[in-house]
Structure formats: structure tokens, C-alpha cells
Amino acid sequence: MRKRVYNGMPARQLGSEGWHKPWSGGNGGSCVEAMRLADGRVALRQSTDPDGPALIYARHAMAGFIRGVKAGQADFLLAQEGAGPAPRPAHPAHPAHPAQSPC
Numbered sequence: 001m002r003k004r005v006y007n008g009m010p011a012r013q014l015g016s017e018g019w020h021k022p023w024s025g026g027n028g029g030s031c032v033e034a035m036r037l038a039d040g041r042v043a044l045r046q047s048t049d050p051d052g053p054a055l056i057y058a059r060h061a062m063a064g065f066i067r068g069v070k071a072g073q074a075d076f077l078l079a080q081e082g083a084g085p086a087p088r089p090a091h092p093a094h095p096a097h098p099a100q101s102p103c
Contacts, residue, residue: 011054
């Protein structure tokens with residue numbers, strides 16, 4: 001019998017293999033970990049809470065999110081209140097200071 005995969009399920013139930021930190025700076029901080037599931041969906045979890053909930057996204061939803069981030073549509077998430085929009089990197093694929101990543 002196949003295990004049901006659902007949004008908010010304990011991430012540990014997805015196993016420990018296959019999780020990646022694609023946005024990690026490698027300094028051991030708090031990062032988002034991602035896993036591609038067998039059916040094409042994407043699971044996300046918090047690296048500091050690997051037993052916590054997994055957020056499950058359809059492949060097309062994750063693809064749209066990544067396209068939007070690359071286009072600057074999520075820059076408002078990094079803007080400080082009252083400081084205007086967050087600065088954009090010189091090139092979307094190469095952040096200005098990747099070594100300064102908090103994770």
C-alpha cells in the first residue's frame with residue numbers, strides 16, 4: 001500500500017534521503033530544504049525542524065513561484081518596512097553576495 005502524501009504531513013514520513021538545501025550558504029543556519037517527490041510534486045521543510053510539517057506543492061505551482069522570484073515578483077518579501085523596495089541583484093541567477101546567505 002502506498003503512503004498518502006499530503007500538505008502539512010510530518011516531513012520525517014517522507015524519509016531522510018533526497019532533501020536538498022538549494023539556497024544554502026553552507027554555514028549551518030536555518031534554511032529551506034526541498035525534495036522532488038516521485039509524482040513530480042515538490043516538498044519543502046525547515047532545516048532546523050526536519051520532523052516538522054512538509055509543505056507539498058504541485059510541480060506547476062513551484063515552477064510558477066520560481067519564475068516569479070526570478071522576475072522580481074517576490075522582492076517585497078525582503079523589503080524593510082518604510083525603506084522602499086529591496087535592492088535587486090545585478091543578475092537574477094547570481095545574487096550580489098551569495099556568501100552572505102544566512103543559511
